[in-house]
Amino acid sequence: MRVLRVIGGAVVLASLSASVANAAWTRPAVLVTGDDAGLLASVARADGSLRTAIADTGRDISLGLVDAADAAPFADPLVALRSPARVAYVSLAADGSGVALDVQRRAPSTVVGFDAAGTTGPLLTVDDVGGGPALAISPTGTAVVAWVAKSPQGFEVDAAFRDPGSATFGAPVRAGYTADKRTLVSAGIGDSGEAVVAWQTNSFPSDLAAAVRLPGAGFSKAGFVSRNAGDVRLAVGPGGQAILASTRGAGLDVAVKPPGADTVPAAKRIDRGQGFAVDVAAAGPSAVAAVWLAAPKARDRARVRVFEGDSRLRRIGTVGRDGYGETVKVAIDGAGATVVAWEEALKAKRGDPSARSQLGVAYRPAGGRLRAPVHFGPVSLEVTPESVQLGPGGRAWVLYEAFETSDRDAGYRRVYGTERRP
Secondary structure (H helix, E strand, O other): OOEOEEOOOOEOOOOOOHHHHHOOEOOOEEEEEOOEEEEEEEEEOOOOOEEEEEEEHHHOEEEEEEEEEOOEOOOOOEEEEOOOOOEEEEEEOOOOOEEEEEEEOOEEEEEEEEOOOOOEEEEEEEOOOOOOOEEEEOOOOOEEEEEEEEEOOEEEEEEEEEOOOOOOOOOOEEEEEEOOOOEEEEEEEOOOOOEEEEEEEOOOOEEEEEEEEOOOOOEOOOEEEEEEEOOEEEEEOOOOOEEEEEEOOOEEEEEEEOOOOOOOOOOEEEEEOEEEEEEEEEEOOOEEEEEEEEEOOOOOOEEEEEEEEOOOEEEEEEEEEEEEEEEEEEEEOOOOOEEEEEEEEEOOOOOOOOOEEEEEEEEEOOOOOOOOOEEEEEEEOEEEEEEEEEOHHHOEEEEEEEEEOOOOOOOEEEEEEEEEOO
16 A cells, blocks of 8 residues: 655645646645555545545554645545554545445454544454455445455355444345455445445456345345456446446456346447556446546557446547556546546656656546546656546546656655646
8 A cells, every 4th residue: 555644735846737727627736645655535525525535654544534625725634543453445425434444464354434523433343365355335325345255165255234324234145156265356335225246366367256236135146247357347326336347358348237237247348459457437326437548559559448328338538648557547427527537658858768657637527528638747757546536516636646766856655636626
């Protein structure tokens, strides 16, 4: 985990692209900085503000909650957990409450709940034997945690749920079986408790399986969604719709589950090319989106291809000039607004062969087209998008990490945030 020290309200002082001045985005501000802290999660709240979850072990902050409003870029952190807690994952609801995973070296992991004021309480002990538990929370606070457990029958994927209005998780239930404890688990949940749990062995490519849990019921029979899948991403929307996307060979395969369906259909190929990064999103009653960073051939420059729809996806645009890295991010809202962020490669300086990159961001208003990309600095060795969020009225946020180290320049690692204000 890359972690960074919180600097409340600090403003970026270095190397911003000239295109920022002509856009509706704010000048980026530093959220955290350093090697001992990092961004854990973020959410756009209904009141139009942004909440982020951070960790900073150098300041004994295992879980801090940082808010951004018009008055200042980032407020001082509200400390929810300190050591000996070791928070690995966080998921945030729309009011700023959430669930966190406390991972101890020689003890089972614990799911910890917290309210919008940062008051915490342990909710569930998870005896995971696999690649690490997955947890997710819906905008209204319905939550799921899924993990690999050892049973007399072998290795199984279990999940526990916190239903609407409940303060605790229910008893674990089995979603399906896996052949290897080295299994990666993904989970997502809607407002009503409709959930999807997906898993694949941690040896790529590998078969991808998934099971659906409808509100008030157990899991449906698990089934294979894709064979020989690469990197997989899952999103479940508030309405219960789900999208799974993965690279497979020279193409992008996607499966979309409509709200109320009790199985995830087999994935279908929606695009061809040499892909490097994938992300998905779901919002509103049925909207889903997928992006991937891909090139026609391996030696060609990669661009970000954006797909959106309900049960069927269509490409709504292609952005970027020379996409780079292993991460791309997308967010959508129920009205069709979209924001995409990626790492854009730059030419090396004369006499200095070091890699250089900046952040690329493209925004699409509801009912409109993807607008021309905006670029953010500082120009760094690596610039990685970490989270994108959409709020009321077309408001948007992008959070990204910039990393630089060289013999001539001072090294740094920081997480920045920029906001699009309507």
